[in-house]
Amino acid sequence: MKTVSNVINGYAHVSASTRERVEAAIAQTGYRPNLSARNLARGRSGVIALVVPRLEMPYFAALAACVVEAAEARGWFVLIHQSDGALETELAALEARFPQRIDGIVLSSELLRAEHLAARADTTPLVLLGDHDTGPDVPHVGIDNHAAARLAIGHLAEIGCRRIALIGAAPGAQRHRRNQGFRDGLREAGLDADPALMQAVRANTGVEGERAMEAILAGGDTPDGVFALTDWLAFGAIRALHRHNVAVPERTAVIGFDDIPYASSLTPSLTSIAPDRRAIAERAVALLEQQLAGVAESDPEEDRIGFELVVRESTRRG
């Protein structure tokens, strides 16, 4: 009956006594609504998709856990898809080409550009995560990567680094804002960007970080600071530095990005930028719900999530 439905869904216009009677009956019988029936009646699938590069990356695993929780609170299940950083897969997600119907998409993209988003035909509610500039049309939740990168460089400069290397994606490409923050951070510290100390990578893996660091060291010039665009890249960079007998942090300080759980278990433990993942997930799911309800109030203020610098051994000198 309508009344019971009103009580369960928390609508008004139910007398207190009736509400109590209904709630007592629910408690007594241990009733749990059948989500399939509810979704069928509501015309929703009850499922949102979360697309991340790889779930094995602790950053995305942690993020996924937060998204699962936030979605569950709204009666959604999360279908986790891995893109492996393939543009084709990201484009498929953009057009909601999933085996099931989907109420919304949270897409942590690596490769998508503004032109891909402009060409989007599908209308499924969509929220983007990640460090890239994709224009104002699609809601984008994340930290201020530019400011975070500047903070990282400022920290290195403060502990005395003068020749700071960058390990990460190609300038102007995906990791645009962190790249730009690196350059601006150097400028603010009165330092120069040296192309010989900047190395692109093909993937955010330890192996690539190691290769990039090797390439920089092969130039004959040992930097006294390294900014890696992700923690995993930093791990690899430290491997290369060790092999060349470069002491970390004494000779070369290293800072990463993401603050993955293992950052504190390494030798040395890793200084890193820690985004507020829980807030990112919560906001992303809330935005999906707003889009579904038609209230598209994109609030840049709310979409900008907090972060902090966590200082550990890899930049602790003296």
Place this chain on the structure above:
Amino acid sequence: MKTVSNVINGYAHVSASTRERVEAAIAQTGYRPNLSARNLARGRSGVIALVVPRLEMPYFAALAACVVEAAEARGWFVLIHQSDGALETELAALEARFPQRIDGIVLSSELLRAEHLAARADTTPLVLLGDHDTGPDVPHVGIDNHAAARLAIGHLAEIGCRRIALIGAAPGAQRHRRNQGFRDGLREAGLDADPALMQAVRANTGVEGERAMEAILAGGDTPDGVFALTDWLAFGAIRALHRHNVAVPERTAVIGFDDIPYASSLTPSLTSIAPDRRAIAERAVALLEQQLAGVAESDPEEDRIGFELVVRESTRRG
């Protein structure tokens, strides 16, 4: 109509021409079945629960990704829950106390004992993962932890280790089989188990691994080999060894367990036991489906999953 349903669900007794016509129509209209309606009609929720200690642990993240894939192939969504290694949460999962109805449970348990399973009242299909002996009543999917631990010790003995330390849970407790494998492996190598070289931990984290290694070294006796029951513990152990200026692997070789993605990015890269996670997930979901269908053919042969030893720098000498 019944015929269309037969085609979609792959049942027999449909003429080839009719089948073709139906399939053509499906392809043309881009039809995708509504899972809510299907599940409602079938009396399923369409959701299975996966309970792991923490999704941030790369081993469980990788496992979760495999489970999600295997489940999706059978029309299931996966509700991921984190137990934080709390017995209370594991018991709640055992009794299917989830916010939603659940078709089945895959429970990667840390603390559950045979007595808890014997006392189970709920009848939701259940599959256990993990290293513990819980009796034959509940299907249990996993590698032969005893054999894997013996293999690890055999490897250490082979490269010349004579005094091998153990870092992990208390003997007789959760990690029972790996513990037992450690002891039997020592015996097979003609070595003795020294209580002074065995340290329990309160959690499978780097901090705990570090603390345990410190405690062993504080005994004044430096082992020439360390078997850590998980990779994360091994990371911490290596931190402690570094601090005491013990060279890894030259003075002390270290082997972990799980082969998490970062094992190859560390300094030194970590030797580890690699379970076939994909096979574990596939088998677990298949067992759930069998239980739901009432064909309870628990095949110990099938439930025993393969693994391998991956040798890396932390045990490579000379």
Place this chain on the structure above:
DNA sequence: CTGAAAGCGCTTACAG
């Protein structure tokens, strides 16, 4: 081998 009908458990106008 195939069609017509009922039912899965909800929600939502619609009356009252």
Place this chain on the structure above:
DNA sequence: CTGAAAGCGCTTACAG
């Protein structure tokens, strides 16, 4: 403020 009825899109006996 609350009850009776229809409908969401499937599946499944049931006839034929």
